[in-house]
Amino acid sequence: MRMTLAGILLLAAPAYAETTQSSHPASVQLTQHQEAPLSNEQSSNWYAALGLGWNFADNLSLGGSDRLEFDFGLPMAVLTAGRRLPGNWKLELDASYRSNDVEVIFLGDNVGTQPSPADYLLALSGQLSLIREFRREKALRPYLGAGLGLTQLSLTLRDYEFSGSELLLDDEDFTWAWQFLAGFSVPMGDKWDLALDYRFWQAPSASFTALDGEQFDVSHSVHSGTLHLRYLFGGRQEPSLAPPPALGSGWYAAANLGLAYAVDTEIDGSLENFDAFKVGPSASLAFGYDTARRWRLELELSRRENDVEIIDFNPFIGQFAATGEVVADSVMANALYRFRLNKAVRPIIGFDLGASFTDYDVTVLDGPAAGLYLDDKASGPAFQAILGLDYALTKRTTLTIDYRSWITWDLKMRRPDGSPLETWHWTNSMSLGVRYSLR
Numbered sequence: 274m275r276m277t278l279a280g281i282l283l284l285a286a287p288a289y290a291e292t293t294q295s296s297h298p299a300s301v302q303l304t305q306h307q308e309a310p311l312s313n314e315q316s317s318n319w320y321a322a323l324g325l326g327w328n329f330a331d332n333l334s335l336g337g338s339d340r341l342e343f344d345f346g347l348p349m350a351v352l353t354a355g356r357r358l359p360g361n362w363k364l365e366l367d368a369s370y371r372s373n374d375v376e377v378i379f380l381g382d383n384v385g386t387q388p389s390p391a392d393y394l395l396a397l398s399g400q401l402s403l404i405r406e407f408r409r410e411k412a413l414r415p416y417l418g419a420g421l422g423l424t425q426l427s428l429t430l431r432d433y434e435f436s437g438s439e440l441l442l443d444d445e446d447f448t449w450a451w452q453f454l455a456g457f458s459v460p461m462g463d464k465w466d467l468a469l470d471y472r473f474w475q476a477p478s479a480s481f482t483a484l485d486g487e488q489f490d491v492s493h494s495v496h497s498g499t500l501h502l503r504y505l506f507g508g509r510q511e512p513s514l515a516p517p518p519a520l521g522s523g524w525y526a527a528a529n530l531g532l533a534y535a536v537d538t539e540i541d542g543s544l545e546n547f548d549a550f551k552v553g554p555s556a557s558l559a560f561g562y563d564t565a566r567r568w569r570l571e572l573e574l575s576r577r578e579n580d581v582e583i584i585d586f587n588p589f590i591g592q593f594a595a596t597g598e599v600v601a602d603s604v605m606a607n608a609l610y611r612f613r614l615n616k617a618v619r620p621i622i623g624f625d626l627g628a629s630f631t632d633y634d635v636t637v638l639d640g641p642a643a644g645l646y647l648d649d650k651a652s653g654p655a656f657q658a659i660l661g662l663d664y665a666l667t668k669r670t671t672l673t674i675d676y677r678s679w680i681t682w683d684l685k686m687r688r689p690d691g692s693p694l695e696t697w698h699w700t701n702s703m704s705l706g707v708r709y710s711l712r
Contacts, residue, residue: 319354319355320503321355322353322502323351323353324351324468325349328346328347328373330493330495331496333394335489339380341379342378343376346374349370349372349499351368353501354366361405361407362403363403364403366400366401367400369399372394375392377549392430394427399422399423400450402421403419412618413459414458416455420452422451424450425445426445426479448476449477449478453472455471456470463505464504467503472497473495476493477492478492479493498703523563524711525560525709527706527707528707529706530704531703532703533552533555535579535699536550538699541695544586547583547584547585549581550599551579558575559572559574569607573606574604576601581598582594584646590640591640593638593643596638597634601698601700602629602630602631605626605627605655607623607659621659621663621675623658623659625658630650630652631684633650644689649688651684652684653681655679655681657678662674670708672705672707673705673706675704676701677701678700
C-alpha cells in the first residue's frame, strides 16, 4: 500500500477529583450531581453532524503489476444524522464525499506514466453504522463502530502525452461498501460536541470498463481522519466530571508520537520533484514552562521520517520508482495558547519557529537516471503550526492529541555528481502525547 494511516483511538484513563468535601465543597457537590441518572427529558436522542477531513487512498490494482497511485485527498466531507439507543449505542446514517487525484500510473514495477491533471477517482457513499460509545459521563468519550452501505465510484483516466490528452476511461459503478471507525467525542456545551475519528472505508468489488472495452475489477480502500461538529436536538447533553485541580505555574516535560505525511516537493531550478512519499513516524520531546494562565512556552526536539516512492524528472523523461528516505530533525521554540482553562478538555493552538536538520538518501530504481540520486544533508529555517486538545488526567498528567503542520526551506545540497540541488520539505502529522508537571 502506498499510504497507510493508522487509526488514533484514545482510551484514556478516567479523570478523577482529588479534592475533599471540606476544601472543595462545590466540586464534590458537582460530582454528586453528575452521578445521578438523567431523565428521558434531559437526555437528547437525535443529533446531526457535519464532518470535514482528509484521506489517503490505497493503490488501485489494474491487474498484474499495473496500478494507480493517488494524491492526498482534501477535503473529505461527511454529513450525519443519528439517534442514541439504550446501553450507550448509537445508530448513524451518513453521506460522504471522498475524492483523490491520480498521481502516478504505474505500467510495470518501476516505470511510471504522468497522469492528466483531470484524472481522478471519486466516491459518493451512504452508510448505516452501529456505534458503541464508552465512558459517556466523562469529558473524553471514545467510541468504536462499523457500517455498511452503498457507493457510486467514478474513475477518469487519460493518455496524457506531450501533444495533448486522449480519454481512455470514463466510467462509473454503483456497488456496496463498508467502513470501520474509531474515535472520541468531547462535549462543548449542553447541545454541542466535537468528535475526531479515523475511518477505514472500502468498496471491495467495483468494475470499470475502458473505452476500448477492457474491463477492470478493482477494490478501492481509503483511510481518513475527520473532525465532526455535532448538534443534539432537544433536552441536554450528559454532564461530565470537573477536571482535577491544577498545580499552577511551573516547569513540565512532554513527549509525542504520531504519523507524518510529507507533501510532494519541487527541486528549484529544474522540472524534477519528489513526487510521492510514504506516511512515516514522527516523534518529539519538549521541556517547557506553564504560566498557569493561557500560555505555555517550550523548547522542542522532533524527528519525522518518510520513505521516498517516486522521482518525477520531467514530462519528457517520466516518473520512476525510488527507494530511500528523508529524515527531518528540528529544534523549535513553541508558544501555545489554551482555551477553556476550567474544563477537563482544553483546545490549544500554537505557533513555532526553529531550525531543521534534514538528511536525504534516495536511489532511483529504473530509467536513464537509475542509481543513487541524492545522499546529502542540509539545514534551514523551520516553522510549525499546532492545533489540538489537552485532556487532564490528574493534577500532574495531561493527555494531548494534535495536528501539526511543519515546513522547512532553503535546503541546499549536492548531488553525487557534484551539481547543486535546492528544495524544501513539508509534513502534516497527527500525534498523541503526554505532558507531566515537574512542580
